Amino acid sequence: MKVKEAAESLQRVRELPSLRGVVLDLLGSLNDPQADVESVSAKVALDQAITAKLLRLANSPFFGLSRQITSVNDAAAIVGLRSLRNIAVAAALVDAFDPQRCPAFALRPFWRHAIGVALAAEAMAPLCELEAATAFSAGLLHDIGRLALALALPETYSELLQWQQEQDLPLLEAEQSRLGLTHCEAGAQLAEQWLLPPQLIRCIALHHQTELREPDLLVDLIHLADNLCHALDLGGDPGDAVPVFSLAGWQRLGLSNAQLLAVCKQTETRHESLCQALAIC
Structure with missing residues (x-):
């Protein structure tokens, strides 16, 4: 039984439905040695919901930055590829269900x-x-x-x-x-x-x-x-x-x-x- x-x-x-394509792309890029800040930023920028949460986080006390971050490219330049990808995945998953x-x-x-x-x-x-x-x-x-x-x-x-x-x-x-x-x-x-x-x-x-x-x-x-x-x-x-x-x-x-x-x-x-x-x- x-x-x-x-x-x-x-x-x-x-x-169950799959995750949004951008999230799967970001997770898949963990194994991609060619992944760089520019390519990951471009993927994130295609999803408005993820971008909004990323910018809110970049301007939060979590990073404690001294200036206002207004774009994905700005966020990527300051927080780096690793943090950008991790934050984007977390933001997307929290809203996915x-x-x-x-x-x-x-x-x-x-x-x-x-x-x-x-x-x-x-x-x-x-x-x-x-x-x-x-x-x-x-x-x-x-x-x-x-x-x-x-x-x-x-x-x-x-x-x-x-x-x-x-x-x-x-x-x-x-x-x-x-x-x-x-x-x-x-x-x-x-x-x-x-x-x-x-x-x-x-x-x-x-x-x-x-x-x-x-x-x-x-x-x-x-x-x-x-x-x-x-x-x-x-x-x-x-x-x-x-x-x-x-x-x-x-x-x-x-x-x-x-x-x-x-x-x-x-x-x-x-x-x-x-x-x-x-x-x-």
């Missing part, structure tokens, strides 16, 4: 947590000799399967979330019991449909696994960033719980306690201003 339920759930996920589809799914805590994980992953990446822009995108998208299930199966997922709270179960256990699959599997399916880079798909699929068959530092990084942000309660969800933590993954990353404390402080400092600029308050 669970096999049939899982197949039906995945089919509903496959039927209808919160009314599944009222029981708390969209505000979801995005506040995702932004926190993205910032924590971005801060830790250079310490682990990983690419910060990819880490930010992986952190932002790591739980996209939760959103996919809420949109594809709104009534079923609402009932699941209620049952999870009543039974005081971990989310993964509740999803596996009721749907026959987890948000990690659903998210990986959606990411494959969007033709996202393989490293992002792996992070989405494996970020809750405490033991990896093939160790992957980016997956370890997102796993740790996710746990840190749950512990810091950046989502502001009263029912939030810290998932099972992989000590082996932390050891592979080679981060000290002092470095983790610095990452937590930096993430908390930047988190609220980014959420406010993206209207996730």
Whole structure:
């Protein structure tokens, strides 16, 4: 029975509409060595909604710039390619999904947590000799399967979330019991449909696994960033719980306690201003 339920759930996920073309182009450019500020700026400028949020963020306390930014090109010249792409993707994703589809799914805590994980992953990446822009995108998208299930199966997922709270179960256990699959599997399916880079798909699929068959530092990084942000309660969800933590993954990353404390402080400092600029308050 669970096999049939899982197949039906995945089919509903496959039927979800794709992201706007500019967002997929920006995510795809993570693997493009030819991508530059000019080409990315041109893509962003084609989407008025993304441009508006980007300019609001560029003029927010998040960057603390001394002069008014009035164009995508100005923003790109000051914040750089990495920040431009990350901000544009975050702005587009926050607006891409209808919160009314599944009222029981708390969209505000979801995005506040995702932004926190993205910032924590971005801060830790250079310490682990990983690419910060990819880490930010992986952190932002790591739980996209939760959103996919809420949109594809709104009534079923609402009932699941209620049952999870009543039974005081971990989310993964509740999803596996009721749907026959987890948000990690659903998210990986959606990411494959969007033709996202393989490293992002792996992070989405494996970020809750405490033991990896093939160790992957980016997956370890997102796993740790996710746990840190749950512990810091950046989502502001009263029912939030810290998932099972992989000590082996932390050891592979080679981060000290002092470095983790610095990452937590930096993430908390930047988190609220980014959420406010993206209207996730």
